[in-house]
Amino acid sequence: MSGLTLQGRNRLRLFGLLSPVTLLIGGFFVAPLLIMAAYSLAEPGMYGGVEWNFYPDSFGRVLGWADGSNEEFDIVYLEIILRSFRIALLTVLVSLLVCYPVAFWVSRLDARKRNFFLFLITLPFFASLIVRLYAWVLILRPSGFLNQFLHHLGINAELDLIYSETAVLIGLVYIFIPFMFLPIYASVEKLDRRLIEASQDLGASRWQTFRKVILPLTMPGVAAGSIIVFIPSLGNFIVPSLLGGAKVLMIGSLVEQQFLAARNWPFGAALAMLLMASVLVFLLLYVRSLSRAEALEGRP
């Protein structure tokens, strides 16, 4: 060791620090994804296995083209994918509308109260996910809390919300709301109050102030929150399975079915590849919009 130069010794140290993570992520994250990609292009075998022939039809099947197991043109999978996108977008929209005003309210409190409410918002993130979803099963099912509560108020609505898109939407908003709130809050807190006052002094209406001053300045938080909520919502399968039942399938549920029930692994892998590709596209768009925003800010 003493024969090594300083640079050589530093190299060795860096190599030692980085090899564990390289082995871990390379071996158990990158390699599995590559094998999954290979599976998505392999032919499904007779009894749940795979035949190693090039077989792009799994991707065609997603779009509805006929293949060995689907005799006719059928857009059932396309419908499920479109529904996933619709539900994920609605989740983003609803949690945005819910969080935005509350972020302003929290930012105007005095320091002690503010910290307390921020603590309250982060806390559910640590509480078990399955338990938080289970709570909504209790609330939304026909004999559940919501109908009983309405009954007490004298309203016999007999809502049957569970196993509907609304139930899935509520569940997704509920579990991902801290991820939307915190980025928005961060940009609201940074907002320079003097800019708002200046806008009002110059005669702008409240709506104009919001649209021309407040909204553009809090946009980074809105964008970050939206992407962090959109991605896990799109691929979720626990929420549709507990609150959507068999009626509201999403891409994630479809992948699960192909792996654990239908045993068509190549088709499941193809669906997972599409899910991964859409996530990467959205991330890329986000990163590009970030660098564009930075370029704009750098402009005099």
Add this chain to the structure above:
Amino acid sequence: MMRRLGQNLLSGYSLLFFVFLYLPIGLIFVYSFNGNPLNMMIWGGFSLDWYRSIFGMANSLADNVQYIESTDQLLGSLRTSLSVALITALISTVIGTLTALALARFRFRLQGFYRMLLFMPMMMPDVVLGISLLIFFVNIGIPLGKVSIIIGHCSFLVSYVFIVVSARLAGMDTRLEEASADLGANPWYTFRRITLPMILPGVIGGALLSFIISMDDLVITYFISGVDSTTLPVYIYGMIRRGIKPEINAIATLLILASLLIAAVGLYLRNRQPAALKAEDSHGS
């Protein structure tokens, strides 16, 4: 006048938001003490019977209203969860900390690549992680069980530890390390006496975070847990899918209390950071 009205509306809206956040959790808590054996949605007096039932203790309920199949299964899944989470937290904390040190203290060409590589597992949908690991383990021949779960959890939790420890390293004064090196301490001694104590809150925070996420992970574990190595969330998921039973409320309440306790410890440690730094500063001078 309008302004006051707007303020009140905003406050009311925000309070509703917090009710939305906590009402569901509160409901489970209340229902878990409901002694009504036939309809758990109707209050039948305070009772600890469901808690007794999940631990297999005798209770005043008739045997035919005990819904849990076996306490052994429940406790077994709890044991699996705890051991998986402990080992996962240990491994991912060590590797994540080493990685954070490498990226913070060295300049090298692949730095950007490594940052991206560590970012990817956090952004990948759980279901993709789960099934790619399932295909991988089946093909490589690693049997599905505790080992596969631990490997799967470490492969994405190392990123979380990396982020937490990196944040800590970024706020650290490098002059202390330089001074230690200038005074002739070898790198290991500097690490043990200077760097480690200063980043310790970050390391502990990362360990707690990975412990909690590992304990709570459902989707990835669902795909890569074997038949006889069910974790607690997977077990509860199975229970809920078979039907709503009052014991689930008691288990859920205990689980929430446990994770809130860990979270509170974590947040307390984070708040203590400035104090710890001050103590070290005065110690150093």
